[in-house]
Amino acid sequence: MKLEFTVNGEARSIEVDPLRRLLDILRDDLALTGTKEGCGEGECGACSVIVEGKLVNSCLVPATQCAGAEVLTVDGLSESERGEMITESFALMHGAQCGFCTPGMVMAAEALLREQNDPDEEAVREGLAGNICRCTGYDMIVDAIQDAAKRGKGLW
Amino acid sequence: MVEVLRPGTLAEALAFRKETAALPFAGGTDVMVRERGYTGTGPRIDRPVLFLDAVGELRSITLGDFAAGAILSIGAAATLTEIVNDERVPEPLRESCRLIAAPGLRNRATMAGNICNASPAGDSIPPLYVLDARVVLAREGEVRTVPIAEFLTGPGRTTLRDDEIMIAIQVPLDGDAAGDGAASADDVSAGASDEGSAAAGGSAASNGSTTSDGKTPRTVRYYRKVGTRRANALSKLSGAGIARIDGRGVVTDFRLALGAVGPVVVRVPAAERLVAGQRASEIEPEPIVAAYTPHIRPITDQRSTAEYRSHVARNLVREFISRIQET
Structure with missing residues (x-):
């Protein structure tokens, strides 16, 4: 899918698998490596980012749910x-x-x-x-x- | 690549569900973990996925008046954070949601997901049992409403059909329940107790209004989650209760649900009837505990042992009765 969203105030448009984790999109596709992967299952909070003003675990959010969203990572903050x-x-x-x-x-x-x-x-x-x-x-x-x-x- | 749809309307969602029997995906906090792949890869889901978080009709929490009384309808895509922040949500349901996981997870997770995941340890489920909640299930051309106890049939098993999705949870707010729901958070002595590391949180709330003869009927609301940590702990077991005591000190209604002590949540009508009609101050706990005992049939798993769960479950019965007697 073509994912269009805003990351740290910048509009981004990338081709990704619809179930790709936001964490992997940030780290591997956008080279925003401030966000870390700890447990990969929502227990540790190392991958926390803010999506649409809400704290979330980016390891649990698939690309499809990021469409049109505003994402703030530690790199931007x-x-x-x-x-x-x-x-x-x-x-x-x-x-x-x-x-x-x-x-x-x-x-x-x-x-x-x-x-x-x-x-x-x-x-x-x-x-x-x-x-x-x-x-x-x-x-x-x-x-x-x-x-x-x-x-x-x-x-x- | 699997087929996915993230519709904005319920009609689109129902059509896709019927056509593909897609996996319903709301907050995803259980699905993403259950289907987790290797680090750096997405979840291993091999069927179509229906994302429900953008369906406007499913996001709201609304109060309706029906012939049977006021009912709070919690949309299936409402997040736990939204539920916790809504003062109309009655205790002990609201407290149970407040103790689930941690802020970042509650910002995504839904109560509908907690129910449909059908874990015997699902934390919102015992409160839904004592509140006599119902779930609303929809498929194209048909909506049905099912009592929570009929929806859940075993660990991971529900009566949801392949072409249905849960669209809401209905929580009846009878007279004093509505009052409790609207009461300030101060009414709830929330948070963890320090009875060893096993107590992850407990609370009881009560409120009442004075009647014309000067006596105060009251409602006691009880919730206890037993887990290893205050946050992000899956419950070893849990208990939720509601009791109503009239102006003469007589218990007119007694409801207790125990979670994670059997394949489904346990409520024991015969035991509840034993308490109803007694003066609160005169209840003998042990015969009541004995009435629950044959229904407390937990298993041993990675989180706890059958022996521990049985022992603590009986203590929860005693604790709820003592809360009725102390307030």
């Missing part, structure tokens, strides 16, 4: 003021260890902050509930997101 703020907070608060889960965590943080711009710890943990950190550095990740909310007041 990190070039925005909000993305820079979250990235900086992850660095300041030591929120990244091996870093593999970080792109998914950053996308979950963006989705959360859009809904709640000053989340308490419980809300942050709920917002990150679908993202697993193999290094188990959760406390620092929670700190990073609350730090981004605080320093980035007005951005969300």
